[in-house]
Amino acid sequence: MYNQTEIIKDTSELGADGELVINMGPQHPATHGVLHLVVTLNGETIKKIEPHLGYIHRSIEKMCESLTYRQFIYVTSRMDYLSSHINNLGCALLVEKGMQIEVPDRAKYVRVILSELTRIASHELWLGAMAMDLGAFTPFFYAFREREMITDIMEDTCGARLTMNYIVPGGLMYDLHPDFQKKVKAFITQFKSKVTEYEDLVTNNVIFQSRTKGVGILSAEDAISYGCTGPVARASGVSCDIRKIYPYEVYDKVEFDEVLETAGDSFARYMVRVKEMNQSIRIIEQLIDNIPEGDFVGKTKNVLKLPKGEFYTRVETARGEFGVYVVSEGGTTPHRIKFRSPGFSNLSVLNHISVGSKIGDLMASMGTLDLVIPDIDR
């Protein structure tokens, strides 16, 4: 393990000569999408990273301005496609908050269970992709085996595997699938029996540990000042779990721990996500047998009109705080809408945490930031 600050001092003494500028992406195996990094190198050592965005900009916020409050929810699935259910939930919560719609308990419970399943699925995919970034190909397939069970549950209940669009303002689109509880329980048993595999293959692996420990260190102050949220900030010891601070739905009724690490390096970020999966399992276990009977959707008007004013809601996606800000003029469509996506703030620390490290470290720190490019670019 080498001292990062030492190398920073080392590179700053060198002149502009010998700089090597590499364009990583938009097509690059490690950028997971169309992220374009302009990396300035001195040999193998990184001097500067400049992310270039805009390759997958679809102006979702502008699109939402022409969609009604029922319609704009589905577009948000296409932003952070790995936690599409949680994005939908954030938007639905905003409409419900603005119009004071009562949501039945059954819908609340199901929403939370599906959110946590989505979180596990997202973390599973991240785990596989992260290991792949570091050169281990096999954990990807093991992680996908478990993720497949979740997508099957989603397919059964919501009718789609990735972009669910199961949430409507006031509740759910349709009732749960009869097999839902059985399948979720089967998944929990499978997941618990396979967690040791990740430990053997990834967590305890000496190469993996040396690749991630002490790499990409982000201090708590920097995490706050860059606006990091989610596992990235929690790995630096910043308590920022929206589920704890501003509980929505039934998160105040369930017991779970906010996972905090203090090291702030890539390994801490890795551990936060792995432990978070276990916490999500804990939440699901508490709720799955207690889903109340009753309606799955509350009574809403046919045409939804938000009262005049400004509204903001936030939810905790797999990557951090997802905020929806709507300015309403009282019509059927939002006047102005802004999404606060967690990926954008998390990406902004990339330059800060990887200056002075090697190209290989860039993969470790970028992998643990868990970037989803459509979420950053919208």
Next chain:
Amino acid sequence: MFSLEGITTNVQDWLLMKFNPTMALAIECVIVILLSISLFAILGLVLVLMERKVAAHIQIRLGPNRVGPGGMFQTVADTLKLIMKEGLTPDKADKFLFNLAPFVVMMVGMLLLAPIAFAKNFQIWDINIGVLYISSVSSLSVIGILMAGWASNNKYSLLGAMRSGAQIVSYELSAGFAVLTIVVLTGSLQISEIVNAQQNGWWIFKGHIPAVIAFVLYIIAVTAETNRAPFDLAEAESELTAGFHTEYSGMRFALFFLAEYINIFIVCAIGATLFFGGWMPLHIGNWEAFNHIMDYIPSSVWFMGKTFFLIFLIMWFRWTFPRLRVDQLLNLEWKYLLPISLFNLLLVAVIAILGWHF
């Protein structure tokens, strides 16, 4: 009993009967060249398929299974595709070096084939400094990679080539030391003598712990030398897209690809020769009946079996471990492998002098 030994003597006798000795030698050369080229082609096809199947089964997949029974002809189809493809040369590349590099890498593989004993008395060239020859020629492969990386005029290629240079030069050391332990035990550099010395037991059993340590070091070092994961920094996919062969396409890419697998075969063949007795059957002490049964298995089968076991081991590494970082790679060599192999060599020397081995 079927033996390759008989065939070679028969061919030699027949040629000497028909032609004068110089002519016979020339014809033998042609036969050997043809044989080694066809061996390369077959090895490439088999090993690529094997790699894909091993990877698939480790990753709970099925692997290629569409072309031919069980996907047997998948690599044939892939090769056909690669031959058909246009071989692009980048505009600002050094065209001569760019086109030469794949052949240099292949040539090194071919040269290394010479001293390998494929079966009993079936060897192209039983040179008396066989092991020295192998370790010196195998270090040439870095030249081809550096050539490819430099000539491509691509930053990824350049970085990959430089990494590969640092890596192969350092790992050459511990591979050499691991080979030396066996040389110390045998007292000879000649491949045939090393094999014959293992008549009553392979070195990995006879040589006590130092031989086992040497074997482990050897496997690690050659994995690094052939640029295989977890040491595939020269072509680290997630970092440098494809490293030194980023700009190669078509048949020239296929040559690099083939050379990688040929190199694996060769280092594993050498490993099998040094530590597992080459074509020597497994003999256990005084179990006469058992030894006799083992003798019935042809020596070429023994050799291939051992080699493919080692190849499987290297593939197993690749599909299990993450990649090391470039400074950790060099740390591992200079701080761990090299001191251990130096110490190991000392240990082996003591054992050899005192005659503690069987």
Next chain:
Amino acid sequence: MFLKEYITDVVTGVTSLLKGMRKTGYYFTHPKEIITEQYPDNRATLLMSDRFKGEVVMPHDANNEHTCTGCTACELACPNGTIKVVTKFETSPEGKKKKAIDTLVYRLELCTMCNLCIVACPSDAIKMAPNFEHSVFDRTKLTKVLNQPGSKIREGIE
């Protein structure tokens, strides 16, 4: 002291690697764990979830009748103009004029399977079908007319 640390480093490192190799070795030697689905071959036994949102279809009964009244609720609910309802006026035998659909044009290439049209439909005339093999060589084939030729609205549906 240094030597002890060095040796424990090596030993723990090697054991962690061996543990990983044991895991992958287990899967290599247990082909039963393979989860590959050989898709085009298992088409006959492939079970799709009954709720899977593959495409919008309009169910017709044995008399070639559907329940679409042509109210255009689905067209209004659709966020991206996937559905176009073309209406016409039919004259019933009693001489009354009645609104009915001429064609219900569904553009699969625009559809995001958000299910909003199905929720909006007051007479359950359309539903999602679990078909997923949509690829065609001609893009125009993705624009479909959902009501079958010669179909009528079922009696009693207003």
